[in-house]
Amino acid sequence: MYPLAFAKEGEEVIVKEINAGYGAMQRLTSMGINIGSKIKVVRNQNGPVIVSARGSNIAIGRGLAMKIIVERENNER
Amino acid sequence: MSDRYEIALIGNPNVGKSTLFNTLTGENVYIGNWPGVTVEKKEGEFEYNGKKFKVVDLPGVYSLTANSIDEIVARDYIINEKPDLVVDIVDATALERNLYLTLQLMEMGANILLALNKMDLARTLGIDIDVDKLEKILGIRVVPISAIKKVGIEDLKKAISEEVKNKRKYNIKYPHFEPYIKKIISILQKDENLKKYNLRYLAIKLLENDKYVEDIIKKSKIWNELNPVLDSIREELSKKYGEADLGIIEERYKVIDNIVKEVVKKKSGKLTTTQMLDDVLTDEKVGILLLIPFLWMLFKFTFDVSAPFSAMIDYIFSLLGDVIKSSISNEFIASLLADGIIRGVGAVLVFFPILAFLFFAISFLEDSGYMARIPYIADRFMNKFGLPGKAIIPLVMGFGCNVPAIMATRTIENEKDRILTILINPLMSCSARLPIYALFAGAFFSAYQGLVVLSMYALGVVLALIIAKIFRKFIFKESPSYLIVELPPYQIPHLKVVLKNTWERVYDFLKKAGTIIVFGVILVWLLSVYGPSGYLGAEALTNPELLSNSWAAVIGKALAPLFAPMGWDWKACSALLFGVIAKEVVVGSLAILYGVGEENLSNIIVNAFTPVSAYAFMAFSLIYLPCIATLGVIRQEIGWKWAVFALAYEMVLAYIVALTITIIGNLIF
Ligand SMILES: Nc1nc2c(ncn2[C@@H]2O[C@H](COP(=O)(O)OP(=O)(O)OP(=O)(O)O)[C@@H](O)[C@H]2O)c(=O)[nH]1
Ligand SMILES: [Mg+2]
Numbered sequence: 238m239y240p241l242a243f244a245k246e247g248e249e250v251i252v253k254e255i256n257a258g259y260g261a262m263q264r265l266t267s268m269g270i271n272i273g274s275k276i277k278v279v280r281n282q283n284g285p286v287i288v289s290a291r292g293s294n295i296a297i298g299r300g301l302a303m304k305i306i307v308e309r310e311n312n313e314r
Numbered sequence: 315m316s317d318r319y320e321i322a323l324i325g326n327p328n329v330g331k332s333t334l335f336n337t338l339t340g341e342n343v344y345i346g347n348w349p350g351v352t353v354e355k356k357e358g359e360f361e362y363n364g365k366k367f368k369v370v371d372l373p374g375v376y377s378l379t380a381n382s383i384d385e386i387v388a389r390d391y392i393i394n395e396k397p398d399l400v401v402d403i404v405d406a407t408a409l410e411r412n413l414y415l416t417l418q419l420m421e422m423g424a425n426i427l428l429a430l431n432k433m434d435l436a437r438t439l440g441i442d443i444d445v446d447k448l449e450k451i452l453g454i455r456v457v458p459i460s461a462i463k464k465v466g467i468e469d470l471k472k473a474i475s476e477e478v479k480n481k482r483k484y485n486i487k488y489p490h491f492e493p494y495i496k497k498i499i500s501i502l503q504k505d506e507n508l509k510k511y512n513l514r515y516l517a518i519k520l521l522e523n524d525k526y527v528e529d530i531i532k533k534s535k536i537w538n539e540l541n542p543v544l545d546s547i548r549e550e551l552s553k554k555y556g557e558a559d560l561g562i563i564e565e566r567y568k569v570i571d572n573i574v575k576e577v578v579k580k581k582s583g584k585l586t587t588t589q590m591l592d593d594v595l596t597d598e599k600v601g602i603l604l605l606i607p608f609l610w611m612l613f614k615f616t617f618d619v620s621a622p623f624s625a626m627i628d629y630i631f632s633l634l635g636d637v638i639k640s641s642i643s644n645e646f647i648a649s650l651l652a653d654g655i656i657r658g659v660g661a662v663l664v665f666f667p668i669l670a671f672l673f674f675a676i677s678f679l680e681d682s683g684y685m686a687r688i689p690y691i692a693d694r695f696m697n698k699f700g701l702p703g704k705a706i707i708p709l710v711m712g713f714g715c716n717v718p719a720i721m722a723t724r725t726i727e728n729e730k731d732r733i734l735t736i737l738i739n740p741l742m743s744c745s746a747r748l749p750i751y752a753l754f755a756g757a758f759f760s761a762y763q764g765l766v767v768l769s770m771y772a773l774g775v776v777l778a779l780i781i782a783k784i785f786r787k788f789i790f791k792e793s794p795s796y797l798i799v800e801l802p803p804y805q806i807p808h809l810k811v812v813l814k815n816t817w818e819r820v821y822d823f824l825k826k827a828g829t830i831i832v833f834g835v836i837l838v839w840l841l842s843v844y845g846p847s848g849y850l851g852a853e854a855l856t857n858p859e860l861l862s863n864s865w866a867a868v869i870g871k872a873l874a875p876l877f878a879p880m881g882w883d884w885k886a887c888s889a890l891l892f893g894v895i896a897k898e899v900v901v902g903s904l905a906i907l908y909g910v911g912e913e914n915l916s917n918i919i920v921n922a923f924t925p926v927s928a929y930a931f932m933a934f935s936l937i938y939l940p941c942i943a944t945l946g947v948i949r950q951e952i953g954w955k956w957a958v959f960a961l962a963y964e965m966v967l968a969y970i971v972a973l974t975i976t977i978i979g980n981l982i983f
Contacts, residue, residue, distance in 0.1 A: 268798065299694065
């Protein structure tokens with residue numbers, strides 16, 4: 238498990254924890270990024286991270302991406 | 315009278331609400347603000363089968379958890395106004411995410427109809443949706459449409475007219491939560507005062523730790539009974555889901571996943587244009603390299619194309635003024651009309667072409683999908699100065715004109731972020747300040763003219779970033795909110811949508827900021843033609859002797875000692891006062907005050923200023939005040955309090971900077 242900010246481009250990950258405040262968390266979940274959802278990292282350079290979740294692309298500020306803990310998909314059974 | 319119904323349009327951002335709103339209501343649109351907040355409120359009407367429908371366009375929201383003004387507005391409207399029907403517009407190409415809001419609406423017990431929009435796009439993308447099945451599972455009416463192609467609109471109107479009367483009973487069950495919900499409802503039932511709410515909604519919201527609902531229940535007499543029950547349920551949920559409020563969210567998505575599995579069939583997609591474009595446009599290095607020319611084009615397009623139109627309007631109004639002066643014999647009335655009112659209206663209307671072209675360009679970029687990427691590209695840099703990524707667009711636009719730039723901050727959701735971005739915007743040197751720089755740079759620094767002018771722009775940017783950092787630290791305290799933004803697919807902009815958006819924004823400015831500008835100009839006129847001795851006559855505006863007896867001169871003279879350290883005379887101070895109307899007026903006023911034409915002005919000021927005092931004057935002109943129009947728009951957007959604050963801090967800052975330049979300059983030279 239590691240922060241989303243450390244995931245590689247093209248990687249598919251499962252969201253395990255969101256350690257952000259109530260507001261940011263509600264916003265993420267309402268946009269389709271909740272615990273357990275599978276997201277694909279589209280872009281991860283030095284700025285915000287772009288992920289594809291439930292069919293739409295969402296840019297997430299780097300600070301927030303550090304607070305989203307994910308796990309590589311194929312680690313699951 | 316025939317039947318009248320009120321319906322509301324709601325949906326995620328970018329699903330096509332406004333497009334549908336316009337298609338439904340045609341031209342009968344009323345734009346206002348929601349009471350107490352600056353979020354736009356649009357209302358319109360349409361008729362179907364002799365029935366009248368009032369349509370309210372709610373702000374685009376992803377959920378109703380009330381984290382932003384938009385969400386609060388939408389939630390309060392549905393709970394308090396209880397519209398006859400809520401039309402939930404859903405993007406057929408992103409059903410999975412859109413249904414989250416739908417479920418929340420169903421929890422509220424609203425009377426809902428689902429409009430499945432962008433069916434045309436869904437088809438091209440190979441997404442197949444079983445409408446009948448969706449209808450059956452949700453228990454609400456579903457109408458497939460394409461708002462932009464005007465397909466299915468008649469069906470929708472028909473469905474609306476049927477559903478307004480037909481309050482459906484639907485039921486979405488959250489299997490793992492039903493026991494808890496039941497338990498809570500059984501307690502809530504005991505309070506008669508809560509009957510006006512949907513109890514199921516209250517129960518679910520309590521499980522989600524919703525502050526607003528919790529506050530309602532805390533006032534109820536059943537709170538003492540409910541509290542321990544709620545605590546034990548929450549504890550149970552925390553064990554299962556990590557945190558209690560995450561449970562219900564997970565549950566909603568489980569329900570959605572099941573629905574989507576049943577009704578959506580997707581053929582495997584190919585690499586879309588969006589993916590290809592994003593490979594280039596959102597690349598860390600290439601993206602920034604491409605952003606600069608894009609912004610430059612936006613800027614150039616707006617100001618170059620609008621310039622002749624603005625000049626034309628300016629010319630027409632001065633012509634109109636002349637005609638009035640020569641045709642009305644009463645000199646006072648003629649001057650009030652020509653120099654006050656007409657000039658004021660002219661000062662508003664010269665903005666019209668600038669705003670029209672700027673908003674056209676912005677609406678175009680927005681509709682293309684590129685606009686959403688710009689904050690993404692700029693986020694890291696802007697964060698360093700305590701600004702959100704979205705602040706980049708208003709700041710760049712400020713180089714042209716601060717008025718539309720400030721209006722463009724509306725895309726920033728967080729109120730503090732937005733206020734900060736607005737406050738520093740006037741420091742971006744707008745095009746109206748250029749004539750002042752040109753005059754002084756030409757007179758004093760002819761060898762380095764370009765460089766000196768450029769240094770003013772640089773000074774503005776540097777000050778804006780420093781002030782942003784300071785205000786963030788001492789006034790707004792928390793760090794800028796995280797960027798969370800959806801990047802919609804790219805598309806070829808629809809001209810109709812672009813034009814409509816442009817017009818709405820321009821109209822909004824003319825209506826709201828317009829009045830304050832007209833009054834400002836009239837005020838300055840009064841200060842010029844009246845003095846302590848009474849009415850001076852309209853010639854005061856052209857006669858330096860007379861003008862030196864006016865209130866404007868009195869104020870200038872009163873201010874002069876304050877600016878004595880910089881070495882400016884009272885005429886310079888009065889000119890600055892006139893610059894409040896619009897900064898380009900400073901040059902014209904200097905010409906009047908020194909009693910020369912603008913052509914000969916530079917010869918005169920060479921004697922009135924030194925190079926150092928001239929440079930300080932340029933810097934002061936850059937910073938000292940937002941012009942009346944900017945002030946008007948700041949007030950419109952964030953209220954009087956902040957407008958006054960902007961005015962005050964800029965005065966202080968301008969004084970400090972000018973004084974510093976004077977001191978350092980005199981040490982060196
Ligand atoms: N292909 C397709 N595009 C559509 C349709 N309806 C709207 N659009 C496009 O979707 C985009 C968003 O439309 P808007 O009407 O501005 O959406 P909105 O829901 O009002 O968006 P916000 O005000 O940002 O919440 C625009 O670019 C429209 O041209 C449709 O039926 N088909
Ligand atoms: Mg809209």
